[in-house]
Amino acid sequence: MTTPLQVTARLRDPVSTADHIRGPADAAVTVVEYGDFQCQFCGAAYPNLHELLRQRADTVRLVYRYFPIANVHPYAERAAETAEAAGVRGRFWEMHDWLYEHQDQLDPVHLSLGVEQVGLPPDELNAEVENRTHADRVRRDFVGGIRSGVNGTPTLFINGVRHDGGYDLPDLLAATDAAADA
Amino acid sequence: MSDPNGLIQPGRIAPGFTVPATPDGGLTGPEQFRGRPVVLAFYPADWSPVCGDQMALYQSAAPVFAQYQAVVLGVSVDSIWSHRAFAESRGIEFPLLADFEPKGEVARQYGAYQPRGEAARALVVLDPAGTVSWSHLSPPDVNPGADGIFDALDQLAADRKVTVG
Structure with missing residues (x-):
């Protein structure tokens, strides 16, 4: 058993209704992002992905999956579980956006303020995070990612194929347009 | 199978060795972990950006490696002091x-x-008896991730079931 030098990593966990999805259900192109809320590169990609969805509103949808690298980012797991707690209340994307727009405020005190700004009850969410209510979901995303060839954050899969290019808007537009035409 | 790059190939007995390792500088090598799969992750150097991501990634995947009872050993030519920091x-x-x-x-x-x-x-997976079961060479600037390693560990677990069963 030997692997050739170049291997194209592929998404192994198909997108399902359990996923957090932004954009049209019938989009020609699905971008799956494995991200870490405390990762600066994910933070840098965030506005570009936002703009991608705006410019390709009919053709591209975004799926977000958790990939906290906790040994490097001490607040990443807590942020992910908070986002999931918001998600079960139908507010995932509001929380997701707040987290990426406040990456320097992910400590527990500021995070609670963020939860409040999103319009959710901080004490309730905090209790769920403390009880690790959503830890399994976050772990499931992580394991699916590592089995699919996620090799850092962010890692994007465009229609199931790992995107090894850049995360600037022109790169993302080119890659998703190519996938739409494929 | 011939490999122009010379990386050790499946089926070979893994050469034994011990060298100082983190955390305490104790002599460490694959033979200490017979009975468990061993993943040798060779990487160019501490501190280069891609390596950092690769080793940090393997640490974050520790619970998954634990499911296979697999041991991960990172190997580079850096000194123990660099490794520690x-x-x-x-x-x-x-x-x-x-x-x-x-x-x-x-x-x-x-x-x-x-x-x-x-x-x-380079990634080299050893079976519990110390034979190479899978190896993979990446370009120096490409973080290979862990999917190939886990596929190899799955294969080992499947082979073992066949042998035992």
Whole structure:
């Protein structure tokens, strides 16, 4: 058993209704992002992905999956579980956006303020995070990612194929347009 | 199967060795972990950006490696002091092995040494008896991730079931 030098990593966990999805259900192109809320590169990609969805509103949808690298980012797991707690209340994307727009405020005190700004009850969410209510979901995303060839954050899969290019808007537009035409 | 790059191939007995390793500098090598799969992750150097991500990634995947009872050993030509500082900065708890003196000797034995004086970015999975079951060479600037490793560990687990069953 030997692997050739170049291997194209592929998404192994198909997108399902359990996923957090932004954009049209019938989009020609699905971008799956494995991200870490405390990762600066994910933070840098965030506005570009936002703009991608705006410019390709009919053709591209975004799926977000958790990939906290906790040994490097001490607040990443807590942020992910908070986002999931918001998600079960139908507010995932509001929380997701707040987290990426406040990456320097992910400590527990500021995070609670963020939860409040999103319009959710901080004490309730905090209790769920403390009880690790959503830890399994976050772990499931992580394991699916590592089995699919996620090799850092962010890692994007465009229609199931790992995107090894850049995360600037022109790169993302080119890659998703190519996938739409494929 | 021939490999122009010379990386050790499946079926070979893994060369034994011990070198100082994090955290405490104790002599460490694959033979200490017989009975468990061992993942040798050769990487060019501490501190280069891609390596950091690769070793940090393997640490974050520690619970998954634990499901296979697999041992991960990172190997580069850096000294134990560099390894210690690097491990501390990335929260890496698995051993980082210092292939430092004679420089690169372990990497050479596995066909994972590069003329520029660093280890190649190579993954080698050993079965519980110490035979190479899978190996993979990446370009130095490409983090290979862990999917290939887990596929190899799955294969080992499947083979073992067949043997035992």
